[in-house]
Amino acid sequence: MKNLLRAFKRCAAAGAVILAAVSLQPAGASAASASTPPVVGGTRAAQGEFPFMVRLSMGCGGSLYAQDIVLTAAHCVSGSGNNTGITATAGVVDLRSSSAIKVKSTKVLQAPGYNGKGKDWALIKLARPISLPTLGIATTNTYNKGTFDIAGWGAATEGGGQQRYLLKAKVPFVDDATCQRAYGNELVPAEELCAGFVEEGGTDTCQGDSGGPMFRKDDAGAWIQVGIVSWGTGCARPDYPGVYTEVSTFAADIKKAAATL
Numbered sequence: 001m002k003n004l005l006r007a008f009k010r011c012a013a014a015g016a017v018i019l020a021a022v023s024l025q026p027a028g029a030s031a032a033s034a035s036t037p038p039v040v041g042g043t044r045a046a047q048g049e050f051p052f053m054v055r056l057s058m059g060c061g062g063s064l065y066a067q068d069i070v071l072t073a074a075h076c077v078s079g080s081g082n083n084t085g086i087t088a089t090a091g092v093v094d095l096r097s098s099s100a101i102k103v104k105s106t107k108v109l110q111a112p113g114y115n116g117k118g119k120d121w122a123l124i125k126l127a128r129p130i131s132l133p134t135l136g137i138a139t140t141n142t143y144n145k146g147t148f149d150i151a152g153w154g155a156a157t158e159g160g161g162q163q164r165y166l167l168k169a170k171v172p173f174v175d176d177a178t179c180q181r182a183y184g185n186e187l188v189p190a191e192e193l194c195a196g197f198v199e200e201g202g203t204d205t206c207q208g209d210s211g212g213p214m215f216r217k218d219d220a221g222a223w224i225q226v227g228i229v230s231w232g233t234g235c236a237r238p239d240y241p242g243v244y245t246e247v248s249t250f251a252a253d254i255k256k257a258a259a260t261l
């Protein structure tokens with residue numbers, strides 16, 4: 001199991017598999033039409049709906065923490081230091097759109113102490129700011145509950161290919177005790193939070209969504225990031241919720257790290 005989980009992470013980091021929100025429903029549960037993306041039960045995000053969403057060239061997601069800083073997963077990057085080899089694409093749901101904003105990286109900061117278990121966050125400094133709304137991060141555990149939004153260009157089915165269009169879904173919070181029943185000591189409860197439909201499965205992030213945000217509305221009605229897509233056993237399987245970096249745990253570290261970029 002451990003190796004299986006790590007394999008998912010390795011795949012995402014290598015960009016061997018690509019991203020998006022997977023949403024599975026019982027066949028025929030949703031009215032499929034010619035314009036429905038090839039995601040069972042998945043839905044396409046509208047242009048501009050999640051303006052802070054970023055797609056990274058190694059095959060991960062990310063969010064605009066600042067106009068010139070992308071927050072992503074540590075397992076999506078290979079270390080810290082100067083790095084001009086990553087391209088961030090933003091401002092579009094269609095990755096092939098001629099309106100896509102593409103900016104190169106200048107530096108990467110991988111979470112200090114990251115060793116493949118917990119601490120799955122990283123920052124990427126961009127060569128120039130992107131004039132789009134940023135996504136604030138949760139600084140307390142207040143919003144680690146309820147229903148979360150997930151989005152990405154990753155696989156739409158377990159083992160499937162990357163998506164051209166941004167997909168979105170909603171998943172409920174799963175408490176640590178329930179999540180530990182799936183993952184045992186692989187879960188780091190203080191550093192990770194889980195989400196998904198434990199009983200029925202069917203909706204989840206998947207390969208290539210890694211690094212992207214899990215978010216919700218705060219009490220003032222603003223989007224706030226509570227998680228970073230990190231890992232899980234397969235995608236959308238019953239009994240195996242998705243595991244997300246617990247952003248509030250690292251909010252102070254992320255802020256401090258961003259100030260150094």
Ligand code: 4AZ
Binds near residue numbers: 235
């Ligand atoms: C991945 O490899 C990945 N179902 C992302 C999310 C999940 C599993 C794998 C959670 O990027």
